[in-house]
Amino acid sequence: MSTSAIAANGLRKSYGDQVVLDGIDLAVPEGTVFSLLGPNGAGKTTAVKILSTLTSADAGDIRIGGHDPAADPRAVRAAIGVTGQFSAVDGLITGEENMRLMADLHHLSRREGRRVAAELLERFGLVEAAKKPAAGYSGGMRRRLDIAMTLVGNPRIIFLDEPTTGLDPRSRHSMWGVIRELVAGGVTVFLTTQYLEEADQLADRIAVLDNGTIAAEGSAEELKRLVPGGHVRLRFTDPNTYRSAATALPGATRDDEALTLQIPGDGTQRELHSLLGALHSAGVEADELTVHTPDLDDVFFALTEGGTIPGRPEEALR
Known part of the structure; x- marks a missing residue:
């Protein structure tokens, strides 16, 4: 401590x-x-x-x-x-007066209080408004x-x-x-x-x-990284290329209408390198590649109000 x-x-x-x-x-x-x-x-x-x-x-x-x-x-x-x-x-007094009041509460001398107030008002871009009531x-x-x-x-x-x-x-x-x-x-x-x-x-x-x-x-x-759901999404415009990619990536989730493949993963460089290597070996090039990783919203909803993270004991979260 x-x-x-x-x-x-x-x-x-x-x-x-x-x-x-x-x-x-x-x-x-x-x-x-x-x-x-x-x-x-x-x-x-x-x-x-x-x-x-x-x-x-x-x-x-x-x-x-x-x-x-x-x-x-x-x-x-x-x-x-x-x-x-x-x-x-305090909205009834000016910004400068608010600052000087704080200086008095910190027992600064009058000269030191004015100096500190002026420096901070300038630092926070409040010089022009300093002599106006804070209510405005x-x-x-x-x-x-x-x-x-x-x-x-x-x-x-x-x-x-x-x-x-x-x-x-x-x-x-x-x-x-x-x-x-x-x-x-x-x-x-x-x-x-x-x-x-x-x-x-x-x-x-x-x-x-x-x-x-x-x-x-x-x-x-x-x-x-605690929250599952990360994935890479590949989109194709040519049906034949799409089918070749699906064959090269057997673990992908297919959407035959949209010609997209969704591959689970956390978006790390190693995973992307492996994915691109598999596509390259199959002679396939995606028209669009997007990476989705969970954000803090996902974390928040998973961990609060009774939410849980599948497959992980509670102790692993602390």
């Missing part, structure tokens, strides 16, 4: 008879993005609240930046920044300001709880750029999101949380 920016062993939390987190383990190396996925009510926000000292765990050993939140919450708070689902921006900002601008406010204290660990919910695609992609820039600077990001593409694009490791437990964890590619 000492080498992780965020680490938790046996994390538990219940509200009355409802078990929200049932002994989960987490380990997030420094300077990486860790994404926690799960359906609504899975416990993602509860995990963020516990790890960021906003609520206490019922059980579990936790270290954030090397500090125990229960024993030394001040040290943890000094090391982290939190951007929640709902913006902390677009959703993307408010979110950028929210994260800029989080960075006033120069945290090395940031919790982003569904940071792009409600943003349009352009604003979402802009926010991804902000997150990548933070990580490039050595910041550790703990990200919860309902956008599976977002986790796929940003996260070094992903954990899928369901019914209070971690159903699976790994890189996006590792998780995708």
Whole structure:
């Protein structure tokens, strides 16, 4: 746990008879993005609240930046920044005033606070809007300001709880750029999101949380390989060529009307090389070749709400 920016062993939390987190383990190396996925009510926000000292765990050993939140919450708070689902921006004051307010809360001197505010407003492309009331900002601008406010204290660990919910695609992609820039600077990001593409694009490791437990964890590619259904699809325009290909590939699923063959596989280079070699040996050339591999949507549906992955014991997913 000492080498992780965020680490938790046996994390538990219940509200009355409802078990929200049932002994989960987490380990997030420094300077990486860790994404926690799960359906609504899975416990993602509860995990963020516990790890960021906003609520206490019922059980579990936790270290954030090397500090125990229960024993030394001040040290943890000094090391982290939190951007929640709902913006902390005060719409009645300007963007610049929001930034200076955060500087005051971090006990920065007036001069230092102005300097930090100016640097962050420029970094997040908010200079032109800085002196306007934040109530008039677009959703993307408010979110950028929210994260800029989080960075006033120069945290090395940031919790982003569904940071792009409600943003349009352009604003979402802009926010991804902000997150990548933070990580490039050595910041550790703990990200919860309902956008599976977002986790796929940003996260070094992903954990899928369901019914209070971690159903699976790994890189996006590792998780995708857990789900069956990958295949290569070959399409032909000449019936004779199609029949020759079907003979050369006896394991393929045929569609005689569409003149297509579907070959199971995970799309690896080795599999494609073998497939193309078989076609070459038969003197056959497909008019179209497409590779389908399972995406995180497939993983999500397979692992949550009682879904299973055929042929794999539950232990293999963790």
